Amino acid sequence: MKTATKPAAEPSESPGNQAPDFNHAVRPPFSRERFVLWIALAAIAGLTVLSARQIDFDLRALGGGFDDVANLLERMLPPELDNPPRVGELLVETLMMALLGTVLATIISIPLAFLAASNTTPHPAVQHAARMVITMCRAIPDLVFAVLFVRALGIGVLPGILALGLHSVGMMAKLFADAIEQIDEGPRDAVRATGAGRLTELVSAVLPQVMPAWIGTFIYRVDINLRTSVVLGFVGAGGIGFALQDALRGLMYQSAMGIILVILLIIAAMEYLAVGLRRTLLDPASDGAAAPAIPGPSVRPPWTKGRTIRALCAAATLAAVVVSLIHLGIDPLAPIKQFTDLVTVFGRLLPPSAEGLEGALLKAVGETLAIGLVATASGAALAIPFGVLAARNVSPSGFIYHSARAVILAVRAIPELILAVIFVAAIGLGPMAGAMALGVGTIGFLGKLVADSVEEISGGPLEAVRAAGGGWWDVLFAAVIPQALPQLTGHWLYMLDVNIRTSTVLGIVGAGGIGFLLMESVRTLNFDVAGSIILIIFFIVFAIERLSAWISRLFR
Amino acid sequence: MTQAAATAVPDSQPGPAIRVRELRKDFGPVTALHGIDLEVAPGELTVLLGLSGSGKSTLLRCLNGLNPITAGEATVLGQPVHGMTSREMRKLRSRIGFIFQHFNLVGRLTCLENVLIGASGRISGPRYGILSYSRAQRREALTHLSRVGLGQHAFQRADSLSGGQQQRVAIARALMQKPELILADEPVASLDPENAANVMDLLFQICLEKRITVLCTLHQVDLAMHWAHRIVGLRDGEKVLDSSTATLSREDVLNVYKQLQPEAAPDGTTA
Ligand SMILES: Nc1ncnc2c1ncn2[C@@H]1O[C@H](COP(=O)(O)OP(=O)(O)O)[C@@H](O)[C@H]1O
Ligand SMILES: [Mg+2]
Numbered sequence: 001m002k003t004a005t006k007p008a009a010e011p012s013e014s015p016g017n018q019a020p021d022f023n024h025a026v027r028p029p030f031s032r033e034r035f036v037l038w039i040a041l042a043a044i045a046g047l048t049v050l051s052a053r054q055i056d057f058d059l060r061a062l063g064g065g066f067d068d069v070a071n072l073l074e075r076m077l078p079p080e081l082d083n084p085p086r087v088g089e090l091l092v093e094t095l096m097m098a099l100l101g102t103v104l105a106t107i108i109s110i111p112l113a114f115l116a117a118s119n120t121t122p123h124p125a126v127q128h129a130a131r132m133v134i135t136m137c138r139a140i141p142d143l144v145f146a147v148l149f150v151r152a153l154g155i156g157v158l159p160g161i162l163a164l165g166l167h168s169v170g171m172m173a174k175l176f177a178d179a180i181e182q183i184d185e186g187p188r189d190a191v192r193a194t195g196a197g198r199l200t201e202l203v204s205a206v207l208p209q210v211m212p213a214w215i216g217t218f219i220y221r222v223d224i225n226l227r228t229s230v231v232l233g234f235v236g237a238g239g240i241g242f243a244l245q246d247a248l249r250g251l252m253y254q255s256a257m258g259i260i261l262v263i264l265l266i267i268a269a270m271e272y273l274a275v276g277l278r279r280t281l282l283d284p285a286s287d288g289a290a291a292p293a294i295p296g297p298s299v300r301p302p303w304t305k306g307r308t309i310r311a312l313c314a315a316a317t318l319a320a321v322v323v324s325l326i327h328l329g330i331d332p333l334a335p336i337k338q339f340t341d342l343v344t345v346f347g348r349l350l351p352p353s354a355e356g357l358e359g360a361l362l363k364a365v366g367e368t369l370a371i372g373l374v375a376t377a378s379g380a381a382l383a384i385p386f387g388v389l390a391a392r393n394v395s396p397s398g399f400i401y402h403s404a405r406a407v408i409l410a411v412r413a414i415p416e417l418i419l420a421v422i423f424v425a426a427i428g429l430g431p432m433a434g435a436m437a438l439g440v441g442t443i444g445f446l447g448k449l450v451a452d453s454v455e456e457i458s459g460g461p462l463e464a465v466r467a468a469g470g471g472w473w474d475v476l477f478a479a480v481i482p483q484a485l486p487q488l489t490g491h492w493l494y495m496l497d498v499n500i501r502t503s504t505v506l507g508i509v510g511a512g513g514i515g516f517l518l519m520e521s522v523r524t525l526n527f528d529v530a531g532s533i534i535l536i537i538f539f540i541v542f543a544i545e546r547l548s549a550w551i552s553r554l555f556r
Numbered sequence: 557m558t559q560a561a562a563t564a565v566p567d568s569q570p571g572p573a574i575r576v577r578e579l580r581k582d583f584g585p586v587t588a589l590h591g592i593d594l595e596v597a598p599g600e601l602t603v604l605l606g607l608s609g610s611g612k613s614t615l616l617r618c619l620n621g622l623n624p625i626t627a628g629e630a631t632v633l634g635q636p637v638h639g640m641t642s643r644e645m646r647k648l649r650s651r652i653g654f655i656f657q658h659f660n661l662v663g664r665l666t667c668l669e670n671v672l673i674g675a676s677g678r679i680s681g682p683r684y685g686i687l688s689y690s691r692a693q694r695r696e697a698l699t700h701l702s703r704v705g706l707g708q709h710a711f712q713r714a715d716s717l718s719g720g721q722q723q724r725v726a727i728a729r730a731l732m733q734k735p736e737l738i739l740a741d742e743p744v745a746s747l748d749p750e751n752a753a754n755v756m757d758l759l760f761q762i763c764l765e766k767r768i769t770v771l772c773t774l775h776q777v778d779l780a781m782h783w784a785h786r787i788v789g790l791r792d793g794e795k796v797l798d799s800s801t802a803t804l805s806r807e808d809v810l811n812v813y814k815q816l817q818p819e820a821a822p823d824g825t826t827a
């Protein structure tokens with residue numbers, strides 16, 4: 001706002017009986033901010049309408065699409081589980097991939113984070129380079145990595161693990177570095193003052209401080225990676241997605257449903273586990289009075305309850321990693337031994353070229369963006385009401401609150417690509433299936449964000465509207481929406497960002513967008529084309545990220 | 557109990573604005589109010605004093621239904637507060653202005669929009685944005701805002717104002733309701749002494765002018781003695797003072813703040 005905060009002193013105007021001051025009109029004055037806001041809204045609305053037209057997305061098609069899905073679901077019931085031992089084996093494989101992928105990402109992220117954090121980097125140039133690597137890992141979707149690695153190393157779990165690992169670095173190293181930048185420098189100075197070496201300094205003064213944040217990030221990422229590892233099988237990178245794709249290709253809808261239910265179950269279980277682990281591991285109370293690290297040469301904290309639990313969990317994780325490596329038959333040094341294969345594949349992406357395919361590429365890019373926009377707009381139209389009803393402080397009744405939360409939770413458990421294969425099976429290949437899948441996914445993802453941020457708004461204004469005789473709708477429009485608007489806008493943009501990212505890989509299952517061309521070019525060994533597609537995806541993701549950062553600054 | 561002196565009551569309409577009998581309010585195992593009796597005549601300006609935790613806010617919130625009553629009865633502006641439909645409750649609330657300690661403005665909205673929110677109870681249909689209100693309503697809101705001396709801040713965000721100014725916007729919001737009664741819960745407790753006095757003077761002046769009945773909780777004994785027709789004291793959910801200001805001394809009032817009566821102190825800890 002350009003009218004900055006006034007000094008706290010009362011102005012000298014006398015609040016007496018002076019005549020009402022009607023020198024200015026009762027219309028709000030022109031404000032540049034409001035103007036930009038309306039232009040931005042109009043632009044987004046216009047683009048969304050254009051996008052809907054491009055992918056033939058309209059209400060009739062939507063209704064028909066849901067009819068088709070209902071028909072399909074009917075054929076999927078009752079669910080069947082044929083060959084349970086195989087499904088069980090694939091499930092274990094899926095879990096192990098998620099774990100090993102996250103561990104790999106952690107191993108890469110730790111040194112990278114120290115290089116990328118402003119307070120531990122040896123040189124600003126190094127910091128810059130490290131941040132660049134992190135951004136690149138983030139901008140290339142895990143499934144794109146998977147497609148490439150399957151090509152380089154053949155079908156199996158190793159490409160899947162590497163794909164999860166590399167893409168996760170984008171998030172983990174960034175959060176790790178952020179945690180390092182937020183440490184209290186006191187203990188570090190103290191250790192340095194003892195004449196300790198640089199490594200000692202990092203290990204004994206920095207590590208203890210960032211540990212809780214890092215552990216939180218790790219648990220969070222295992223959860224996310226499990227959601228991806230269930231679909232890696234679609235591109236031949238191991239796990240249960242393979243069986244699901246088999247069942248769908250063979251039109252064995254009942255067993256497909258069985259597999260989907262198993263997937264949802266394991267994802268829900270992991271979410272529970274993650275919440276529980278976060279609560280026990282990151283509970284500051286369990287560290288007692290010894291919580292703040294004591295600066296000085298003996299910075300080792302005593303064996304509190306919290307530390308014991310953490311040690312046990314670390315041991316269990318280590319054991320699980322070893323068991324996974326043995327079970328999957330993976331040589332821990334495989335990534336290094338097969339380094340040349342990997343480099344060769346990446347080398348063949350260069351120089352990127354798209355000769356003769358410019359038209360098709362451009363159309364695919366348009367389709368990718370269109371899917372993201374349409375899915376975000378249509379999904380938000382449901383996600384926002386659901387989110388408001390799922391906010392405890394605004395929901396009109398306990399029953400509605402619990403129902404809305406349940407819907408959001410159920411939808412959230414289903415990975416977008418699983419939704420996409422279902423929609424493709426129901427309504428056929430094409431962007432419509434992708435847009436519907438992402439739209440449904442948006443209800444779960446955005447709905448939760450909306451509900452959580454509505455629950456955080458200040459309750460006073462709500463009470464003031466009620467005290468003035470306002471009803472539920474008055475409270476909603478006068479106090480809830482105005483307070484939550486910046487968060488809602490931010491979440492909406494974040495959702496658009498996520499949906500466009502996802503829509504770059506929807507093509508892998510035939511649900512439209514640029515991913516299809518990527519799959520085709522890798523399959524037909526046109527690596528130079530694949531190179532340009534990856535470059536394009538990279539730029540789309542990067543541009544969307546910058547754009548949403550810019551817009552959310554405007555809306556504050 | 558001292559009877560309210562008839563001379564102090566400016567208006568002698570039939571029927572009290574507030575009539576509370578044996579009002580009791582429990583929060584689970586905690587009893588916040590143990591059977592309060594209170595009557596406030598129309599146009600009367602009553603100040604409610606008492607230590608924090610004595611039940612002042614609870615009493616005010618019972619009177620406009622923000623807290624449901626456990627037992628006893630409360631009749632406000634001729635309407636029994638208990639057993640109302642939510643529609644009747646909203647109708648009654650729209651006649652009662654409520655002023656909160658923390659103003660409860662929507663910080664991101666302009667002052668004018670915040671004042672317009674006061675009309676929620678009497679206009680049908682929710683509104684969003686200044687332009688969704690009629691011109692007449694906007695004019696009316698601006699009049700109230702000018703009355704509290706903030707006409708020139710109409711289109712400024714509410715959170716850009718100082719605390720005292722924000723409370724004045726909240727007063728304008730209450731005036732927008734065209735209230736017959738104003739309930740104010742420690743309206744100046746989060747302001748510095750000078751602003752507190754200014755805001756209280758403004759509120760009481762307007763209410764006297766417009767003959768609005770006021771029940772206000774306050775910690776400033778001097779302000780209370782200066783403005784109130786009547787002072788009511790609460791301690792631990794019971795009424796311990798109810799008297800016309802004219803017949804009260806400062807000491808009588810300060811007595812309300814004595815933590816415990818000497819004979820009632822079981823463990824001998826006195827304030
Ligand atoms: N919403 C509530 N839930 C539980 N107890 C409450 C609630 N509101 C008030 N109380 C209790 O009622 C008593 C009176 O509180 P309150 O009316 O806020 O006092 P005052 O406004 O005089 O400071 C206190 O013991 C307080 O803890
Ligand atoms: Mg109070």
